[in-house]
Amino acid sequence: MGGRKTNQAQFNTSLKNARLEHHLSQQEVAALIGAPHAYMISRWENGASSPSSYYGERLCKLFKKSLQELGLLKPIQAHLIHPLSTTIYDPMLPSRLTSDIPLVGRDALLQRLKEFLQPTSPHRSTRLVLHGLPGVGKTTLAMELAAHEEIRSWFPDGILWAGLGPRGQALTVLNRWGNLLSLNEQECRSLHTLQDWAQRLHALIGGRRLLFIIDDVWDITEATYCIIGNTHSACILTTRLPEIAYTLGGEVIQVPELNEQESLQLLQHMIPTLHNTAQTEIQELAHAVGGLPLALTLIGSYLLIQTRHQQSRRTQQALSRLKQVEHRLNLTQPGIRISRLGSDALHETDVSLQAVIEMSISIxxxxxxxxxxxxxxxxxxxxxxxxxxxxxxxxxxxxxxxxxxxxxxxxxxxxxxxxxxxxxxxxxxxxxxESQARDRLSKYFFQLLESPTHGHYALYLEIENIRTAFEYAYEPETYALFAHAVLNSAPLFMKHGLFSQAQELLLKASSVFTEEHEQINQARVLCHLASLSRILAHYSDVDTYAQACLTLMEKHDPQHEIVATALSCLGHSAIVRGEYAVAEAYLQQGLAISHHLPPVTSTCHILRLLAVILDYQGKLAQAEHYFQEGLEIARTLSEHEALISLLGSAGVYMTTHGRYAEAEQLLSEGFALAQQIGLRAEICHFLLDLGDLAFSQDDLAQAESRWQESLTYARQMQLQQATSVLLQNLGLLEIRRGRDDAQALAYLTEGLEIAQAKPYPDTVSGIYCAMGDIYLKQGKRSEALQAYQQARANAPAGHQINMASALFGLAQVYALHGERALAHDYGNQSYHLFREAKAPQSAQVKYWLQHNNLPLLEAW
Known part of the structure; x- marks a missing residue:
């Protein structure tokens, strides 16, 4: 309805002047407010008719004026106001399924809706449209608003309810509203069309302040005829159809699902006892229905009934049934029914999630x-x-x-x-x-993996879809397609921290290639498994997979890049065990193979690991040469992952040797690149390294922030080695602060358990040193002595920093015991190891020796 006639035309100069002030034609105003014809504007200006509440609201927003300022609030003629003075509350207003349970997770949304309805609010709107998924709680929100005392005070003449649904019953609704508004029987018989009813009820309402709730709109025309209020009234409409929502106009609000915390809160309100005793099962159910309030309410009601006698057998049976999708979909609420479209007619059915979804499916x-x-x-x-x-x-x-x-x-x-x-x-x-759809999904994503046009970020968005594609493809008829796709995708899964998924896929692909006797591809899979085990710090598995890979490649191509990669994995494993001579032999063999190949990624990794070994051994010039060579190759090849690893290791090297400006430059570049590509494991390690850099410069707040963030990543991805190192570092930080020895020991103890279980001897050694420092400060000499002895015993041969730290600890303990000869001996050994490694701790040991009158031997 475009407008309504008045008995006496009176030219509206206020509306015309507002239009002219904005330099708009009547045609332009019509377009801006969504009116179908310009002549409607003309009629409003000359007083032949006045706009409906919907268009009146849009005119106010367009001209930034009130209805009064636009001359659109006119006195209501007495004969149009029905003498009925009582407030009308529609008896058809439904009640909530669980009216005794608070409305969870909707406080902010309800407050926003109230602002739209409040008469004095600058955001006031006379039309609100709620839309969202079936079962998301649109009707419940409308009912909550209708029951709110403050909202009822804003609409003192009452609330009228219309439940339209798919059957189309606007005429029935308007007829019922006529009865509520005391329209006499004779006049009712004279009204035949929707338009007749809408116009008469609009006139009958006059200036009354009413709230209209038009629920479950499926047809735009039907809903439009039910919007009969004036500018003093307001209308809330709900629909599951986004197309309808945006066609209705007004303020359109999408009602979201509940988040996981809100879902659990709702179930806790409904079944408090069971929620406390079966938390894991309740969390799984909340997750399974994706925060849909109807589903959660039906589950809560069902469990409340099934567990009322607190019999464990019935409780477990009920929880087991709810794990079945079909059972969850068919849960019903007794006494609550909905209209449901069948194949050729409409019928009533109990409310269930399946029923409300099928209403949408049926169209x-x-x-x-x-x-x-x-x-x-x-x-x-x-x-x-x-x-x-x-x-x-x-x-x-x-x-x-x-x-x-x-x-x-x-x-x-x-x-x-x-x-x-x-x-x-x-x-x-x-x-x-259809089964062909599964095939199409798998083939699409496998082709995507082979496409050079998709970057890391684009593929990252598809990780879950790719994982699903593999699930569908792991069938006998598509084993070959599956296995070859795994070779393409395993590095992608590892880059993004999906280690368990990568391992599962690689093991399945290994079985396929073994059965098909594709030994080169089997070697590739083994090489990937070795690399994955290296990332996860499962070093016994690294050795197993890498050696199996070398055995296969000996028969085919012992000079292949796969061989160089496997040797680098073996070298890394040996470094962690502290077997530096063994590690160097593997790495030099791999480097010799790499030199016979075009520059490849494996060369960069081998050079990085050789530099690390030489750094541990104090051969700094050669270490820097390898770092530089590796960085040049990685930059030339644009091998981002190899470059990131080299930047990280070189940055750690610079931090260790007090070259903080260079360390900052290298680590910042690597961190930015890792974030850009989305390499979660590398992001974890760079946060660790940047924390080390901050710690070395006494920026303890920055160090703690970086390490805690890194620890979150490490725990999520189960990076045990990084976790143990981070716990060690956080313990050292507490020692440096000197405030909380108990917290420091808690960090160190947890880190030690992880490091000893693997084992990671260099981390074990470092943690024992830190514990020794705490005991020494506390005056617990025997505990300190034992800790430093363990640190020395676990220090990898050739790892100068760890050995020097343990020896310095022992020197301090023996000095306190008065054993000056041992203190002098260990102190000098420590000083010279630190000096050979060009570590800044050498200055600290030198000062300690001099302060305790222990001669400093310039040669050792």
Missing amino acids: LEKTEREALYALALFPPKPNTFSEEAALAVTATVPEVLDRLVDVGLLEVHEHERYQLHQSIIDYACMHSA
Whole structure:
């Protein structure tokens, strides 16, 4: 309805002047407020009619004036005001499923909606449209607003309710409203069309302040005829169809699902006893329904009934049943029914998640339903997928996707991607997609892995989809496709910290290649497994996989890059064990092979590891030469991952030797590059190294911040070696602060348990040294002596810094015991080891020797 006639035309100069002030024509105003014809503006200005509340609100926003200022609030004629003076509360207003349970997770949204409804609010709107998934709680929000005393005070003449639904019953609603407004029977019989009823009720309402709630809108025309209020009234509409929501106009608000914490809070309110005794199972259920309030409420009600006698057998049976998708979808709330479209008619059915979803499914064409079932092969939100992937998997056209979006089953996410809610997927999986859709999904993502046009970030977005593609492809008829795709994707999974997934895929691919006798590819898989085990610090596995790889390659091509990579893995493993001579032999053998090949990534890694060994041994000039050579090759080849590793190791080297400006430059460059590419394991290590740099410069706050962030990454990815080192560092930080020895020992003890279990001897040695420092400060000489002895025993042969630290600790303990000969001997050994390594600690040991009148021997 564009407007309503008045009995006496009076020219509205205020509205015309507002238009002229903005230099707008009547046609332009019509376009800006969404009016279909310019003549409507003309009629409003000459007083022939006045705008409806919807257009009145839009005019106010356009001209930034109130209704009064635009001359649109006119006195209500007495004969249009019905003499009924009582407040009307529609008896059809429904009640919430669980009215005794507080509305969880909706406080902010309710406050926002109240601001739109408040008469004096600058954000006031006379039309609110709530839309969202089936079962997300749109109707519940509307009911909560209707029950709020403050909102009722803003609409003192009452609240009218319309539940439209898919059947289309606006005429019935308007007839009922007429009865509530005391429209006489004779006049009711004279009204035949929706337009007749809408115009008469609009006039009957006059200037009353009413709140209209029009629930479950499926048809725009029906809803429009039910919007009959004036500018003093307001209307809340709910719909599951985004297309309808944005066509209705007004303030459109999407109602989101509850997050995991809110979901658990809702279930805790409903089943407090069970929530406390079966927390893990309740968390799994909350996650399984994706925060959909209807599903959570039905689950809570079901469990409340099934567990009321507190029998453990019945409780476990109920929890087990709820793990079944079909059982969850068919849970019902007794006494609550909805109208549901069948094949040829409408019928009543109990409320269940399946029933409310099927209402949306029922309006789809066959091709649209089949497309939805195919899309359900993707993992649920928050995972997303591209339109290109969606079209490839469904083998359909974009218009079908548009239709699924318009009916609210498929959601549009940022970056022009899509996502599906878990409950929609659960429903669709009961109507399984054609087998060809699975094949199309796997083939699409395997081809994506081979495409040079997709960068790291683009592939990172697809990680979950790629993982799913592998699940579908691990079938006998597609084993070959699966195994070759694993070779392409395993490095990608490792880059992004998905280590368990990478390991699972590689082991399956290994079985396929072994059975097919593809030994070169089997060697590649073994090489990947060795590299993965190195990242996870499972060094016994590193040796097993790398040696098996070398055995296979001896028969084929002993000079291949795979061989050089396997040798670098063996070298790394030997370094960790403190077997530097063995490590150097492996690495030199790998370097010799690399020199017969074009410059490759393995060369960079070998040079980096050789530099690390030489640094431990105090051969600094040669170490720097290897670092520099490796950096030049990595930059020339644009091998970002190799460059990142080299920048990290070279930065640590510079920090160790007090060259902080150079360390800052190298570590910052590597950290930025790791973040850009998204290499989570490297990000973890750079945060560790940048914390070391800050600690070395006495910036303890920055060091702690970096290390704590790194520890979060390390724990998430189960990087045990990094975890143990970080705990050691945090213990050292507490020692430096001198405030909390108990916290320091807690960090060190946890780190020691991890380091001893693997073992990581250099970390074990460093932690024992730190513990010795604490005991020494506390005056616990025997504990300090034992700790420093353990530090010395575990220090890898050739690791000068660890050995020197342990010896300095022993020197201090023996000095306190009065054993000056031992103190002098250990102190001088420590000083010379630190000096050979060009470590700054040599100055500290020298000062200690001089302060304690112990001769400093210039040669040792």
